[in-house]
Amino acid sequence: MEPSNQSTHHPSAAEDIFPIAGLTQPVEILVDRWGVPHIYAQSTYDAFRAQGFNAARDRLWQIDFWRRRGLGQLSEVFGPEHVERDRAARLFLFRGDMHAEWLAYGSDTKRAATAFVEGINSFVELTRSDPSLLPVEFHELGYEPALWDPEDVARIRSHGLFYNLREEVARALTIRDFGPEVEELRRTREPARPLQVPDGLDLSVIPDDVLAVYDLATTPPAFGPVDPTAAQGKVLPEGSNNWVLAGQRTASGRPLLANDPHRAAAALPGLRYLSHLSAPGFDVIGGGEPGLPGISIGHNGQIAFGLTIFAIDQEDLYVYELNPDNPLEYRYQDRWEPMTVVGDSVEVGGGDSESIELLFTRHGPVIYRDQEAGTAFAVRAAWLQPGMAPYLGSMDYMRARDWDEFLAAMNRWGAPPENQVYADTQGNIGWKTGGLTPIRPNWDGTLPVPGDGRYEWDGFYDMDQLPGVANPEGGWVATANEMNLPEDFPEDRHITYDWYAPYRRHRLDNVLSQTTDATPERMSLLQNDFVSIPAQRILAAVRDLPIENAGAVDGLAALLAWDGDLRAESWPGLLFEVWFRRHLRPAVLARAVAQVTDGDPQHVLARIANKEDLLADARVELRLIETPGKELGPDPEQFLAEAVVQTIPAAVADIEQLLGSDRDSWTWGALHVSKAAHPLKARLTGVEDRLLEVGPLPRGGSGDTAGNTAYGPNFVQSAGSTFRLVVDVGEWDSSLAMNAPGQSGNLRDSHYTDLFEPWAAGEAFPLLYSRDKVEEATERRIRLTPRTD
Template identity: 60%
Template sequence: MATTFVVNGLASPVEILIDRWGVPHVYAGSQDDLFVAQGFNAARDRLFQIDLWRRRGLGLLSEVFGAAYLERDRAARLFLYRGDMHAEWLAYGSDTKRVTSAFVKGINAFVELCRKDQTHLPAEFKALDYLPSHWEPSDVARIRGHGLFYNLEEEVARALTLRDYGPEVEDLRRVREPEHALRVPPGLDLSAIPDDVLRVYRLATAPFPGPGEAPRPGLDGSNNWVIGSSRTASGRPLLANDPHRAVSLPGLRYIAHLSAPGIDVIGAGEPTLPGISIGHNGRIAFGLTIFPIDQEDLYVYRTNPADRREYAYRGRWEAMELVRETVPVRGGEPVEVDLWFTRHGPVIHSRADRNAAFAVRAAWLQPGMAPYLGSMDYMRASGPDDFVAAMNRWGAPGENQVYAAPDGTIGWRPAGLVPKRPNWDGTLPVPGDGRYEWDGFYDVDELPSVRDPEQGWFATANQLNLPEGYPHTVSYDWYAPFRHERIAEELGSRTGWTVEDCLRLQTDYVSIPARRIQSLLTHLTSDDERVVTALALLRDWDATLSADSAAAALFEVWYRRHLRPAVLGAELRRLLPPEKRTGALTRVLPAEDLAGDARVDLGLLFSGDVSGIVVSTLADAMAEVEGLLGPDPSSWAWGRLHRAEPRHPLTQRLGERDWTSAGPAPRGGSGDTVGATSYAPDFVQTAGATFRLVIDVGSWDDSVAMNSPGQSGVPGTPHYDDLFESWAADEAFPLLYSRESVEADLGERLVLRPAQEDVTTGG
């Protein structure tokens, strides 16, 4: 028996078949009705998540959480798109405005249902005592702070390290690719840049924290690859994608199947956005990873001592623009906030003591740059040429798109808006006095691409993948190459690839850095019994960070908490006086809960004799692991330390409830492995592939997927965390496409009917 809902905005009935893994298959008679139904269903499954996203993005958190969020609300408003909406909608696919309007109608229909009948209201709203809000179509396009942007963080980190310690220490902090000598732009005074210059930017762009928690940037990698027909067991292409994002409850991605005349697409997107960004449409499969374009710059201004809201620009004082807005505050009077802008972008900091101000120029504040909204065009592509053409309208964030078609075509197409910087390289902040201006953007066709590579496969993992001698600057901040090296090692080693093989590679825990560091141990000796035991464990190990591995537990504790700090510390002793070394070590040590990067460490380890450091740190690491896991190495296991325990983003405010966390579950891997499982100092996984997809191109029902902890974000519903254990065990479920297969594994049937029909609402 079907559950029936009456939905404002529909012209005809829509059927939603929910399979037993929680994936909705939406069947509509028109695309207008399809996207109304998608919005309604997204709200039905993820209402609190999408309402929080909207409030965070528009700067409306204080309205429901009180004055503690005022600073964050002001920051969010600085980074909204504030340009002409006509130009904004035209920058996407031809019907993006229409589709988005339909999607928002569907969200609002469910919001209205919840406001009238609170039995449908998710538990968070009841616990926090407020109701969900209605949306405007422009909300989807104006909110920009949820994209994966991180170049500004690197730009400022470089500047601060140069300011405090010099270029040799900066070389220890992060590798630049292609190899590139830093040059401080003429006119830039590094001493004017304060340590907290990015506080407002982080408030606007970092994932949602509690009011007492400091926002911090995320740096998330992803993997994707395509395999041509000559290298698969079936003779059909394969496409695999596992984007890495924060491990949370609910997860970021939402899988859906959207079917109407002219469209039949399945895969994942974000529940706040219409359409699908990763998946297939029965004619072409597509998947993305971050292509880390440098789309941001920090501008440093000299301000007028007589009026700090004026800045020097090309020989005159230019006034900042003021936008004054009112922020509603729960439990108090509305508060007026002043938003200041220069010709380059929002002002994020000012220093009266130095007559200085700082603003952000971001390509993602241009028309057509709402993150992932560009997928509206390509998800309906009829084939490879159509898909590649649609990528010309992709803006942000920069993406490596891989694609595969049933005729055997495979390819790679990076896309995104790349600024032209005619007289500087983008690695450091620049003066805002008019000497450093962008000169437009490169055409997407100027980026490299590949169609049907001779080797029969192509993979990306956020690594530097520009051809040698490529003439344009895209970025100097590429991710470490180790995940790509392992993928290439496997894909290039044999033919006969299957869906199951791709799933195994997505969850592969071989650590290339561990394998290389292991080679240092071959001829080491020690009289210390602990070191002897450690050497025996690590020498016989296969460098796989499996959850049940004792050697993996020892290696991760040793490398990240002992060997890396010791090696960097030794180099800093060579470069700096004693009083500067502790601060410098803190500066250059990477945050362990971000994507792994062992490039600097490996360079130092293999550039001289480090046997003394290796032996001494092994002894210390053994002692720490004994304290963590007990004295007997035979009982050690990496998964006893490293575990997944996704938590609700408002656990601090909601308090511990039986639905504010899932797990824990033991995990393998690290930030260095293809099966990426970055973790915090307490070893709890913070990021990784909560969504995975492997597509059997042409035999669509044989594709598989995973979405942890579950499809639903509504506590107490069957699909809230039902996939968590399968995900933690590196499993997948069938991504059903044909109606026949969906009906065979049906879990629930919904019918959405137009409001003008006399139907009693069920639920």
């Protein structure tokens, strides 16, 4: 679809004019009533310049903070307590050849990124001459936004989604302390595969805090004391849903594509940003991250695309023996090999700079070194290879015109690893996985390995060796981060064994397999569907138990009559979540632990179940409840019946402590809420609290439901789909979107939190594409002109 650059002026729309450097011809930005910018340029690169300028106009503090965190420059503004975090971030920067780096994405990614950064810098320069344009955060904390280099976009890697280092280490520590039988109760591996400790790996040398530096590099910093009422969880579950329907399953006969990425849900401003870039031969709209050029989820008037995590194992922890005579050397094959030592300096605001030392082995950054024990640990990560900056690979596929061009572009996709769904105006649909996948010839990646040369990657799989399908016979395909390798996938082609639980996908399968008249509105409802498959299965098992005097168990009848829909107003839903997460799950796991270890079951349970609330992964418990065998002792039915009788009343008492004695007020949404707060709330003391937080609002669902509302121990939503999109392929103006809390990151902007309430209510707004519809909805007009000085 060729964009129209003919303007129909609406006098009621506010108008601003800005001269910016590097622009070759005037650009118009029309901001619609939902805060979505529609950028109309005369060339592709002017569109990217305008995108960068507009990202800075709407999200300057956020992208400046993102850059500082990624480059390891927080201490310069926030003080010496962030020096270690800055050091960690610098360990995980891309440090390779930038020529190879740029070429790995696409032929013009460097040019597009350069134009994007020129746009950001143009706005930053404007703020220096007119400080009133600065967001509040800079005024309050007394610093200026930095100017960007195009390399910043590619070198920063620590904002991605990474697999499977944390699971690798958690598995190793569990086996180290409790044995492999307990590991089978910690987390399900798929496809099923016996655990095998790699030859030469001494689990006892792995320290509990081996990932402390890695965590500093890959998690956001905290400012001020912990708020007990805020969303909880240091490392949040992050996934997505997507699906695509062919015309045979839609009311219109056109394909529909839906995508709702699941990331942290307590962020203010939000992670995603919707925008529309239009120039001759280039007309793409959808969502991306505000600090990156282009669009990663959306459509271009010919094809639509949407992504979810395909959890490729892209990381390994290497364990080294140090030279006792030189702790900067490690054993590799039959020699001592020197580490690479890089000296650096961290600027510290209000103080002297601090010298730091960065160490690297041939495999990657050293994250832990114990000279006394004679050990060191380094991370090998595919995402530190050229072409692996998260989401930058979308620069190629967002401009593809058909399935073949899309596949060619996906061959360049590196990180994060993804399931991409696809649809086009010719009626074609498809699914293609992508991501740089290491070949491990002699181990499966489930545990750390010695770094002495016995365990080396043998290159990477070609994208043709990863699964996908074009025009499936059933007319639809869906993904939800579950194990979705085909049945005939080669056993020795190790992708990962650490997938997310499959229950969101099961619910999508249940609905889509019966759908023949889908509309964008119905698909938007499915994105907000709160039916819990684990709840339905657990209660089905409870119905078959020999429970005596079931009618006397307070709350049991309500549970057994419940349909499993975790609506915010549901009382049985409230009871189920509190009962299962806090009472039944610990009882069942403790019983299973007692069968395989002589240790204190509660001590073991604290270690293996401490993240289960966050992950919402019921695979282990469902196995124990539905097919316990001998895992729950000699009489599992009797144990489960007694556990139900004991734990449901305990859950009712728990709810009374949480919500009070008035049962008429007991609903799931009264306990399970969503709220968001600015990360600098504790430091922005001169700003009204109402500008630094939003919510709470009641929420349905859980981490098990298609409408993912994962939560931590205090039941506040921690992750989920703040960004949602349904594309009506070919009838583009009928597409629907949502992006909470709002499009703007400026505290006093009308679009800062205006979408939070409609998002929480499951609503969506039209994602307008045609120029005439955009003009009708325009509330602000911005004109960018070439700066002539």
